[in-house]
Amino acid sequence: MNRIDQRFSQLKSAARTGLIPFVTAGDPDPAAMVPLLHALVDAGADLIELGMPFSDPMADGPVIQRANERALARKIGLTQVLEMVRTFRRDDTHTPLVLMGYLNPIEIRGVEHFAEEAANAGVDGLLLVDSPLDDAALCAQMQARHLHLIRLLAPTSSATRTHDLAARASGFLYFVSITGVTGAARADAAAIAAQVQALRQQARVPVAVGFGVKDAAGALAIASFADAVVIGSALVEYLQGSGGDTDVGARARAFLAPIRAALDARKAA
């Protein structure tokens, strides 16, 4: 069983909301990346989204754009990202990990080659912002390696499109909470609650919500109608910022702890 399925089934039986932090591979410090991933797990991450740096991240806001530029300046490409996952897996065999990014690096590497390497490294899923629903080669290669191809939905997705996405969903569905780029605006929980709830009825897989969740209050508002909450830009910005502990793992724990606590308190209440 894929680690993603395992984790969501655990969350369901414990009636917990999943917490999914996103970090860009190689940022803020390539050498501290694997300890950072472990720190995310210590701080209560249920699943990790690891961003694959790309030169033209057209769906990302300034925070993740800069993170991509910094990582690329430090020569972090797909090879280095997969190496980080391999190293992470030596000490963590249970936390699911999803690679997130754009199609071109995967295409250039070769879809089959990538799928094999990703599976061997211990990746559990792939989320591509610009991959079309009908990319048969990619779907087949991912399926053959038991890797989930995570699909995104947006507030603008039509009923037909939502139906198609739900039908082909694998692992979980990622609902983009705002019409905008990553980290741009605060998600308006009230505006999307009905759409996400309807989607959960329709889909055979859990639904995570992200793209505008910045803190514990934001996460809590989403938690009332989603299976998991994704936090990306706000975390990436905090890790990069100058305040607080100099150790990046400690910073990750400081950022995630109140969010984890808020989600758990909700469950207790």
Added chain:
Amino acid sequence: MKPQRKTEPEIDFNAYPDAMGRFGAYGGVYVAETLIAPLAELTATYLKLRDDPAFQAELAHDLKHYVGRPSPIYHAQRLSREVGGAQILLKREDLNHTGAHKINNTVGQAMVARHMGKTRIIAETGAGQHGVASATVAARLGLECMVYMGETDIARQAINVFRMKLLGATVVPVSSGSRTLKDALNEALRDWVTNVRDTFYIIGTVAGPHPYPMMVRDFNAVVGREARAQMLTEYGRLPDALTACVGGGSNAIGLFHAFLNDRDVRIVGAEAAGEGLATGHHAASLAAGRPGVLHGNRTYVLCDDDGQITETHSISAGLDYPGVGPEHAFLKDAGRAEYVGVTDAEAMRAFHQLARSEGILAALESAHAVAQAIKLARELPRDALVLCNLSGRGDKDVHTIAQREGIAL
């Protein structure tokens, strides 16, 4: 010399793209989910308008009375004599309102925007010609207009930046990545994702997700339709060869499209070879790139082995782009068109030669096409006809040229 004779005769080039927006293996829709529905809506609206006689009549009216069409075909006799080969004919898109072919497309897209009830126009621009053309149509329709432009391009195209401001547009400097056209496109896509409900994105080239490569081609195809009819009327036959510069490829596809099924007409696209293809400092995606995915479509891109899009170089801001329209990728693979590199130095020589022999200052983009026309003319007999798309005028480039030649203005 007609290598295109090898083309499979059964391909009907008018049948592309297919319903999925594909030109063979290229094109398609590779975008964030948020844009899927708006693109589908745009496709449906555009296809309806394309078949609407009232829309086409209004477009034809505007092209005649606002843009100044038809543009003439000019026989560059002195240039042809100097070169000593085939006759070089220039399709004078530089004589259009705003000084380039770009207005053909923005007039059309602005009409689509109005039909869709959008109140805000955004655009990306490299050389600034598309930005000016977008600001122009936005002013005419009373729509708000924001133009995204890389900081590098703002520095080398100051005159066009000022023209856009005079037309009431806001020019937004883009400081990410290489600060050129590709980054302006990224930023415009980010704006569109954010403001998609009230905003119409006028893409300036035949790239981007479907329906843009088709729609932008259709609006520019007036160039080739006109040229084909003019050739038959004025010269009694079709040209032996066509050439045009290719960055994203909108003026080139505009000229080429009406001739694609005329297998005897040789078609050559001139890409920016910058300092030379061997130096790596160029923008020749078709001549030196590989198939990949960029800005919403599958096409030839310039990227490294890790799939990262590489920085390009060209003296001409309008050709400084690491991708290319997917239809050109298709025509290359099908063997229907050839794509070759023209260096900065060759373009500069052609610029000067055209200026001195014919009294025409070409845009640096178009100077690449002129250089290629000169090369083709040299290979062909005197009675052969080479039709070159003079896509824009060079007023915007005088500072760049002066700087390159060490002249203080």
